[in-house]
Amino acid sequence: xxxxxxxxxxxxxxxxxxxxxxxxxxxxxxxxxxxxxxxxxxxxxxxxxxxxxxxxxxxxxxxxxxxxxxxxxxxxxxxxxxxxxxxxxxxxxxxxxxxxxxxxxxxxxxxxxxxxxxxxxxxxxxxxxxxxxxxxxxxxxxxxxxxxxxxxxxxxxxxxxxxxxxxxxxxxxxxxxxxxxxxxxxxxxxxxxxxxxxxxxxxxxxxxxxxxxxxxxxxxxxxxxxxxxxxxxxxxxxxxxxxxxxxxxxxxxxxxxxxxxxxxxxxxxxxxxxxxxxxxxxxxxxxxxxxxxxxxxxxxxxxxxxxxxxxxxxxxxxxxxxxxxxxxxxxxxxxxxxxxxxxxxxxxxxxxxxxxxxxxxxxxxxxxxxxxxxxxxxxxxxxxxxxxxxxxxxxxxxxxxxxxxxxxxxxxxxxxxxxxxxxxxxxxxxxxxxxxxxxxxxxxxxxxxxxxxxxxxxxxxxxxxxxxxxxxxxxxxxxxxxxxxxxxxxxxxxxxxxx
Numbered sequence: 001x002x003x004x005x006x007x008x009x010x011x012x013x014x015x016x017x018x019x020x021x022x023x024x025x026x027x028x029x030x031x032x033x034x035x036x037x038x039x040x041x042x043x044x045x046x047x048x049x050x051x052x053x054x055x056x057x058x059x060x061x062x063x064x065x066x067x068x069x070x071x072x073x074x075x076x077x078x079x080x081x082x083x084x085x086x087x088x089x090x091x092x093x094x095x096x097x098x099x100x101x102x103x104x105x106x107x108x109x110x111x112x113x114x115x116x117x118x119x120x121x122x123x124x125x126x127x128x129x130x131x132x133x134x135x136x137x138x139x140x141x142x143x144x145x146x147x148x149x150x151x152x153x154x155x156x157x158x159x160x161x162x163x164x165x166x167x168x169x170x171x172x173x174x175x176x177x178x179x180x181x182x183x184x185x186x187x188x189x190x191x192x193x194x195x196x197x198x199x200x201x202x203x204x205x206x207x208x209x210x211x212x213x214x215x216x217x218x219x220x221x222x223x224x225x226x227x228x229x230x231x232x233x234x235x236x237x238x239x240x241x242x243x244x245x246x247x248x249x250x251x252x253x254x255x256x257x258x259x260x261x262x263x264x265x266x267x268x269x270x271x272x273x274x275x276x277x278x279x280x281x282x283x284x285x286x287x288x289x290x291x292x293x294x295x296x297x298x299x300x301x302x303x304x305x306x307x308x309x310x311x312x313x314x315x316x317x318x319x320x321x322x323x324x325x326x327x328x329x330x331x332x333x334x335x336x337x338x339x340x341x342x343x344x345x346x347x348x349x350x351x352x353x354x355x356x357x358x359x360x361x362x363x364x365x366x367x368x369x370x371x372x373x374x375x376x377x378x379x380x381x382x383x384x385x386x387x388x389x390x391x392x393x394x395x396x397x398x399x400x401x402x403x404x405x406x407x408x409x410x411x412x413x414x415x416x417x418x419x420x421x422x423x424x425x426x427x428x429x430x431x432x433x434x435x436x437x438x439x440x441x442x443x444x445x446x447x448x449x450x451x452x453x454x455x456x457x458x459x460x461x462x463x464x465x466x467x468x469x470x471x472x473x474x475x476x477x478x479x480x481x482x483x484x485x486x487x488x489x490x491x492x493x494x495x496x497x498x499x
Contacts, residue, residue, distance in 0.1 A: 003102075003118070003191045005088050009198035012085070015078050016106075016116060019055035023108035026060055038064060041125050062091075063104045066125055074098040090118070102192075103139050107168070110384075113175075115200050118192055119166040135188045137166050143228050144168050147278045149384035150355050151226045160217060160268070162227035162261070164208065167193030169226050174202035177224065182208045183216045214264050221268050225275040229257050232320055233280055233351055235342035254346065255281045258356070262296040265358055272363015274393075277356040283310065285349040290374035293356075297372060302359040304392050305374045306436075309353040313343040316351045357389055371397075371493070381436050388435030388495070397493040402460030402481060406453045406488070406497040411435075414447055430496055438494050445470075445480065446487055453497055459488050 016022075027035055034045035043065045050057040050065070055077035062069050062077070071093065074082050082098060085091040092099045103122060107115040119139030123132050138144075147169060159173040164182035170193060173180045180202075184190050190208055197206040209216040213229075233255055258279040265275040283289045289307060297303045311319070317339045321327055329335075361370065373392075382388065400406075411433035416425035428447045431439040442450070445466050452462045463484055467477035491497040 003088055003090065003195040005084075006195055006198035006203065008081070008084055008088055009195060009203075010201075011081055012078070012104075013116070013199055013201070015055075015081060016059070016104075017114065019059055019077055021056055021059045021106055021116075022114040023106045024112070025056060026064065026106055029056055029060060041122065041127075043067070043126055059104075062098065062100050066100060066103075066121055068097040068099045071096055071098055105140060107140060107171075109172075109175075115171055116196070117166055117168050117171070118196055118199065120188075135186050137186065137189045137192045139166055140168060143278055147226060147228045147276070148172050150278065150357075150386055150389065151276050152224060152274055152386050152390055154390065156223035158220075158222045158270075159224040159226070160220075160222040162213065162225060163229050164193045165189050165228075167196040167206070167208070169228070170206045170208075171196065171200050171202065173224070173226065174200075174205040177205070180206045181217055181220070181222070182206055183211055183213070184208075185210070185212050213261065214268055217268060221270045221273065223270050223273045225265060225268065225273070227261060227276070228278045229261055231255070231258055231278075231280040233282060233316075233348070234320065235339055254348075255279075259296050262293075262356060262358065263298075266298045266301055266360060269358070269360035270363070271360055273360045275356075275358040276389075277358075279354065279356055281352045281354075282346070282348050283350040283352050285347045289352050290376075294372060294374060297358065300361050300370050302361075302370050302393065303372045303374075304357040304389065305354065306357075307352045307354040307374075307376045308378055310378070311351050311353065313340055313348060313350065317343075355385075355389075357392075359393055373493070377436060377438075379437060382434050385436070391435065391495055391498075395492055395495060395498070397489040399499075400459070400485070400489045400492050402458060402463070402485060404459050404488075404499065405455050405457070406459060406492065406499060407455045408450050408453045408497055409434075409495065412450065412496055414442075414451070432495065435495060438496075440494065440496070445484060446491075449484065449488070450491065450496060459485065 030038065030046050030049055034049045037045040046060065046065050047067065050061050053073055058069050058073040058077040061067050062074065071082070078085065082091060082093060086093045090100070090102045090104065092101045100121065103119050105117050105119070107117050109115060117140055120137045122139070151169070151172065153176050156177045158179045159177035161167070161170040161173055161180060161182040164170050164184050166189065167182055170180050170182040182193055184193065187210070190210055194208045197203045197208065258277065258281055261277060269275060281289065281293060284292060290305070293305055317336055321332065321335060409432065413431055413433060415429040415431055417427040418425035428442045428444070429439055430442050430447065430450060431437070448466045449462050452465070460481060463481050464477055467480045472480060488497065
């Protein structure tokens with residue numbers, strides 16, 4: 001694979017558009033059943049839906065279903081390009097047939113602008129061999145989609161895609177950043193990322209650089225950094241064998257790669273800039289996960305860390321051995337046992353997965369002091385989650401006073417639980433319907449306060465009114481103010497109330 005000739009990107013884009021080889025076009029062609037089957041790496045339903053020989057059907061069979069097509073059909077779908085794409089390494093041509101050497105996949109966006117992502121072919125289709133090479137260039141994956149949904153989309157001057165891989169995050173960033181730098185150590189990934197930037201007509205915005213982590217941007221700062229680093233936590237055995245998969249294995253011990261990024265990122269953020277990381281981390285047997293991670297965070301930086309999932313070591317090992325195509329191999333059991341033994345030696349009880357969001361002080365950030373929240377939240381959230389991260393960053397609980405006039409978020413509902421016929425509920429829960437969809441148990445005063453927050457009365461006036469309704473005297477009313485003002489700040493911090 002070379003893909004060095006980015007001049008082919010423009011003609012290829014024109015051919016893909018002419019065939020309606022877009023996310024919507026391919027989804028309509030395949031239909032729900034075949035589309036869902038392809039997501040499970042099964043191609044038979046898709047092959048049955050694409051027998052007509054149209055350019056769109058040909059491209060779907062060629063790139064998505066990874067089967068051969070006739071030279072005539074390929075020429076009709078890619079007029080004047082088959083020979084040139086074969087020389088560039090994207091196709092392989094014989095006397096009568098054409099096969100894809102790389103994947104070229106349409107990618108959907110929120111505003112329906114068509115994008116395409118070139119990467120290595122999907123391993124394991126229809127249960128076939130799934131071994132991948134060390135410099136495999138991963139395409140669109142659940143991890144890349146998760147990071148795209150997490151990343152803030154406000155306009156920025158500069159953005160960094162750290163460990164770009166095929167460049168999919170850089171394509172997103174190029175839509176709202178004036179300048180994007182994309183870095184990687186995998187030479188094949190760099191070539192693919194450059195081609196993808198040209199294919200999607202953002203080569204003038206995206207600069208691709210070779211180098212490890214922050215080394216290529218040693219003296220630069222960015223308004224936004226997004227990264228899905230090679231975070232898999234594994235022993236060094238397969239690295240020593242030369243089996244390191246660059247897209248997922250950093251070569252560093254434990255979760256050191258994530259820690260290093262968290263510690264190094266502040267030196268590369270502009271005032272008020274954000275760094276957003278999709279990551280795994282160690283959950284040690286003798287220490288809470290949040291206590292460990294909090295030590296990585298610069299003391300003057302805001303941080304919202306959300307642990308979305310926890311895997312036990314066995315499930316984690318099985319996941320990544322299968323990802324590397326090693327399930328069922330002759331030495332599978334030995335690898336499995338070695339990995340588990342290493343976890344035991346390191347005192348690793350489980351592995352956490354989630355998001356780390358850092359914000360540098362300064363800029364338009366309102367809070368006078370750093371906010372750090374480490375939240376375990378494995379529940380369903382609204383996607384994309386980025387707007388909720390932005391709302392968290394804009395909230396300023398430290399500014400809440402008795403004179404503040406607050407508004408309850410429109411999506412907050414109150415749930416009550418109690419015995420049938422009981423005068424008062426035994427439990428009151430306030431629940432958000434959007435964003436992180438947080439929930440918190442509340443007492444009568446807290447629930448009444450949130451219900452009364454419509455921006456007309458101050459916090460102090462509402463608390464006084466609630467105290468009066470409860471029949472409190474002046475001293476008790478003052479205690480209500482003192483007790484519940486910190487609670488109001490918590491409600492602002494968690495997004496139940498806004499200024």
